[in-house]
Amino acid sequence: MKQPKLVLIEGLPGFGKSTAAQLVYEILTEMNMGAQLVLEGNLDHPADYEGVACLTQAEYDELSRICGGNSGEVLSAHTTCQDNNYLVGYRKIINAYGPLLPKEWMDRLTRKDVYELPLAQHRKLITARWRQFTESALRGPDTYVFDCCFIQNPVTMGMIRHDAAEEYMISYIQELEAIIKPLNPLLIVIEQDDLELAFRKAVRERPLEWSEGFIQYYTSQGYGLRQGHRGLEGTLEVLKSRRKLEDNIYNLLSLNKIKVNNSAYALEAYKQVLKDRLAAWCNPPAGS
Known part of the structure; x- marks a missing residue:
């Protein structure tokens, strides 16, 4: 089996995606696999556009x-x-x-900004970017760890900003899935038992500017605006709908995928679960 080249970390805000991405990077390094960690907001993101x-x-x-x-x-x-x-x-x-x-x-x-463009133009640019990345990654030795750009960013642009139809969002992410297939990717979705508890925790712990900007973005346009959602409570309703959409997308994807529950926020146990899953992915049983 060829070396896996891409790990995708997804999940809702406050669920522990960035922590998971860092842990996955550490685990791959401990396994003596060359790895590159690319977090949300990276201005040199190889498969996305940030501040462009x-x-x-x-x-x-x-x-x-x-x-x-x-x-x-x-x-x-x-x-x-x-x-x-x-x-x-x-x-x-x-x-x-x-x-x-x-x-x-x-x-x-x-x-x-690429994320202010009409949806069709944005999608064309992003899919082209993923193709460039895939071609480049296939030529190199490293495994990449991406935080939230595979599902979250398309859903945020499509559903949250433009209120795109579910069928459109599914086709968009399935197109990305087809592009990255040669990289033998693994999708890890971070789950929480209580969405509201996790998001309120994030609101308490992060800067006020983050929560104010997030709530405004989720309720002043696209899906949130059409549904009439307002404030923190309205944002939670949008997140519940987003979670449902992302669950539907997850179920339709054919790539290697797992869900990891982070409700306990127990770092060592969390890392061990990720380590076990990554070991199984990198070293599948003979004949599989």
């Missing part, structure tokens, strides 16, 4: 005209071209140059 704007040539040329001078050189240094799209890593630019940047420039880029 997508411009047409006309939009890019106009932005270059506005910038002028050294700003134009900065723009060019953080831009790649793909299928007539200009992809600008504007978050990296902000991190490097901050207040020195023209405000109009940054306003235009944030409005064109």
Whole structure:
């Protein structure tokens, strides 16, 4: 059996995805498998876009005209071209140059973030990105550990932002599944017995800016807006619907997949369960 090349960690907010991703990375390292851990928010994510704007040539040329001078050189240094799209890593630019940047420039880029685009255009960019990653990963020796970009990000963009039909979301993620099949991926979904308890715990423990932004995002657009959900209680209702959708998607996927319950928040026991599952995946019984 060829070496597995990708572990996907999924689950709802507060369920323990980031912890699981870190533990999986540690376990693979202990198993002497070369591994790369890619967490949510990574500006160099190899299969997703974080803080990246997508411009047409006309939009890019106009932005270059506005910038002028050294700003134009900065723009060019953080831009790649793909299928007539200009992809600008504007978050990296902000991190490097901050207040020195023209405000109009940054306003235009944030409005064109890949996650602000129409859903069909967004999906086309993301699926192309996953294809590029798969081709690259097949050539390298490492196993990648991804935190929440396989199911969560498409569902957030499709359901939460655009209120897309369930059939559309299923087809989108099944398309991603087909792309990554050569990597022999393993999907690990982190579960909690009590969704509300886990999310309220996350709200208490994380910065106020996180919970305010999360609630606003989940209730001011797409599915939450159409359903009339408001505030924390409304966000919980949206999360319950999201969980149902993701369970349906999980059941339809044919890749290697497992669910791991993290309700006890017992780190060592949690790690041992993950270790046992990973060992079985990497070393299947003869003839399987």
